[in-house]
Amino acid sequence: MSQPAYILVVDDEANIRLTLSTLLTRAGYSVTEAATGEEAVELLKQRPFDLMLVDLKMPGIDGMQVVAAARDLKLDSAVIVLTGHGTLETAVEGLHHGIFDYLLKTTDPAQVVERVKAALEDRTQKIRQRELLDVVGEAVKELRGPSKQAATGTTGGAAERLITVGELQLDTWHQVATLADRSLSLTPTEFRVLLCLAEHAGQMLSYAQLVRCAQGYDTSEIEAGELIKPHIHHLRQKLEPDPASPRYLLNVRGKGYILQLGEF
Secondary structure (H helix, E strand, C coil): CCCCCEEEEECCCHHHHHHHHHHHHHCCCEEEEECCHHHHHHHHHHCCCCEEEEECCCCCCCHHHHHHHHHHCCCCCEEEEEECCCCHHHHHHHHHCCCCEEEECCCCHHHHHHHHHHHHHHHHHHHHHHHHHHHHHHHHHHHCCCCHHHHHCCCCCCHHHEEEECCEEEECCCCEEEECCEEECCCHHHHHHHHHHHHCCCCCEEHHHHHHHHHCCCCCHHHHHHHHHHHHHHHHHHHCCCCCCCCCEEEECCCEEEECCCCC
């Protein structure tokens, strides 16, 4: 049986939270509630959610600010905004943040469940597309030609195919990563991104350099940043003791990333 989708309901009205939570729980989802935007942001720092239902107008941090905070954290949650009155301005802002849909708070409960299901299916499709791009990127890299060892006719020993940074060890032959003897479950792209950073530990690699190194093609810094940031987010979830306060995969704001030297 597959794991239920995790949904965050954010609304300052207790009756709306209770209604939505009950409705979605009965539909088979795992639901967490937040009464304020501030509470929602703290919850987002603790764990990712598959979908957020967010009230547009709240005191303090409003719905759009919660969504912006989720995007700053590089979370790919699907988002449905709850509103009493939608406006063109908020709709345009929502497009910027990748919002799936707007729902009036008076929307029929059955339609709410239907839109939640559609948003989750859309998110799953996008994840599959990214995974397919990972596979294509791997194929492109392999088609570029044999490795330097094969080209020169040399064969490296076990030590030559191991890269170690502190307690992090990367086996380039088997594409296996371990941290303090704990095996890390990495996608092929995550492994290549981490390998690139490990090969240049202590040095900043720009977004474009990381894409070139891990994916094998050139792109603009802006596009490269959008491609790399989700992989860094997932790597931090698997490497960092506290992903919200990274110690090892450090960001050079607007430029790139560094794998910090030292003990993990």
